[in-house]
Amino acid sequence: MIRIAQLSCGSEYSGIQKEIERAAETVGAKIVYPEVSLEDILNVESTFGVSVSSGDLNLAIARAVRIVQNPDLADAVIVMTCFRCAEAAIIRSEIRKYIHEHSKIPVLSYSFTERTKAETLLTRIEALVTTVKYRGLLAREKQKGLTAGIDSGSTTTKSVVMRDNEVIGTGWVPTTEVLKSADEALEAALKTAGVQKEEVSAIGVTGYGRFLVGKHINARLIQEEITVNSKGAVFLADAQKGPATVIDIGGMDNKAISVQDGIPGGFTMGGICAGASGRFLELTARRLGIDITELGKLALKGDFRNVAMNSYCIVFGTQSLVNSLSLGCKPEDVAMAACHSVAEQVYEQQLQEVDVKEPVIMVGGTSLIEGLPKAMEELLQVKVTVPKYAQYIGAVGAALLVSGLLED
């Protein structure tokens, strides 16, 4: 049983404690609370560096110190505080950094509301558990044999076929009916690879539809997208050793993952605002009357500073873009402003929660919209790498990891 230490403030008073425990149980984990003494709590100023006004936050800090002193107490850590609490936001981030720097225990941080349900937490906690449970598998650097991967995403379904560490076939279809789209994507990948389904030794599945698709095609590996995508990213970017940061801006949510030697150490998963998703860029392309594939190249010619964006919101932000066009702004400036808006929101809301270390790898279909990695480069002031097959990252990660299961 994987033990996840919960360091939190407000979860029981928000009425979501049961949801946290239910999410952990679903993935075979157990929530634990490291024991501390009153003295430990009173001493956090000297042991951690600060004592705050809220008693429950000091308790969370004391528990963090305890885990660092005795890492055997937990296999993973989840740091949770109330959304919109400034004091808690500072401490949540500092606890995460403290554990990351002083131990090898994977840590996840999350801010909740009373609407947080087990389902919201499931993928995050599943990733945390996978990181602990399959450390050996995640350390795998090479794909062997003939395997396939399917990424059943919210907007598109992707598939790859890999043979001896090379991608030999790819398939991409918009997600309509989950199973039908998965079959079509796999078929397309098999066709371009020139192999029959029966020849494939094993299939790995990830993405939103992973459980349904996995059962349908009898997949050997069904895995959440955080660990799979980070594995696929470092594999394709040839950054399997040392630190890396993976940014995946998807159709429905975003992931920022801090990776060490190919294994996720900390991550955040957004999904509250459509203004920070690929959907915002799709709408912009439609408004500009161009295909989404042309938006990136157009954006590279523009300057976001020429467009006044009043909001990140998919409705009001789009309104700003429309207003700018009516005021005579150039389409390329509007395209870049949209890319900058998405990048800036991800930067402000998610990249503050992980340790951004080079190389920074952008993946997913949105990374191919050239303006987006460029906007991210400007914000982070570091070079952003977009590897080949960036849009197939989940499928590649799944095909790579499932080949490890065959050997075991």
Next chain:
Amino acid sequence: MAKVIVYPPTSMILSDLVERMGHKALVVPEAVRKLVTANEIDSPPLNVTPEEPKKGLRYAAVDVPSGVRGRMALIGPIIEEAEAAIIVEDPGWLTGCAGCSRTNELVRLLIRTKGVPVLDLSYPTNDAEARVFVQKIRAFLEDLL
């Protein structure tokens, strides 16, 4: 007999003093007891469900963190019921603590703006101060009789 709210609202020492003087002490543990002795336990350990933060909207706006609103769902009705209050400044955690500084601030504000008699005290740091502390509470409570 008056209904007296104490601050910090989890203080057993203060509630004991109030009860000894023949008044009813309004404290959070009693509100929690009502929840956990309800017929169904929906959300252990306190049985606070996502409904409580919504009830807390009566005392704090929707953009106030859910943990504050959940706490206020327990403390708010007690404040409404109060006919008098004893507020101890800088009490230290051993005296009682709602766990959340923002909740503490809101609770103090709501008590003071309610317009009931309030006894303000500093937390005693030695034996002599403790005696004066108890005497002041006693005198205040006697006046309420």
